[in-house]
Amino acid sequence: MIRHRERDSGATLIGVIIALNFLAVLIGLVLWESGALSVLRDSGELKMRALLLAVNAMELLKTEKNPSSSLRREGDFLIQQSVEELGSSFLLLRVSVMKGDGQEILSLRTLKKQRVSSP
């Protein structure tokens, strides 16, 4: 008789609390995952814009007769271009795109043949 009554007594408070906690954990996981997705989305957009800026800067640098190192701001990005002599016949061109706080997003490097000026 007592056992029968215990079975029919319904959900206890502790049972309800455990179920609600389980739901809260699931919802927390979903929100955490959506935060990660937002970061992924923003990172994709940032890297794509940075890549296009870097390619544009590199194209300009490659066409310059006397390329030189510089740092400039373009929108929210900082673009640093550096030119180093690599031996006597090559220049190492490097373009780095950084966030406004100076954190590098990506960089491109290429070699350019140095033009020897005619006497």
Added chain:
Amino acid sequence: MVRKFSHSGLSRSRGFLLLEVLISFVVGMLVICGVLSVFVWYAKFFLRTMRYLEQKEQALCAFHFAFHLARYGKDITITLNGRRLNLSLRNNRVALYPLNNSLLFAHKGTANPIAEGCTDALFSLSQGFLTLNFSFGEDGYALQVVPGYFRQ
């Protein structure tokens, strides 16, 4: 004692009041609806993000393709108010233009899509640079290329 015990048992298992049932039903429905709406919102957000990332991938593919066409192509001309890029690749005349949300590559009488979701494309030539402007939905991107750089 026995009578007392059985009376107590009866009162415990007498069931819920209508008010209790209604309140618990409403609270249960609110919890279920809340949880379901969070899951539905997440599913939509996930699909939207995946579409967005796929669009970025398509845009990068389009730029990669157009960049190499411009690099290795020659005799570049732009027609249709800047919406069609024509150039020679080896001995073939090829073209790049947007149509019906796709960026098409025309070659030997056939046109194949190289990027889906490209809503518009504009090409311009100035000061030795070919500028490619591709729009993917609300996002627009621009890239500058030196045409035929390797032949210089």
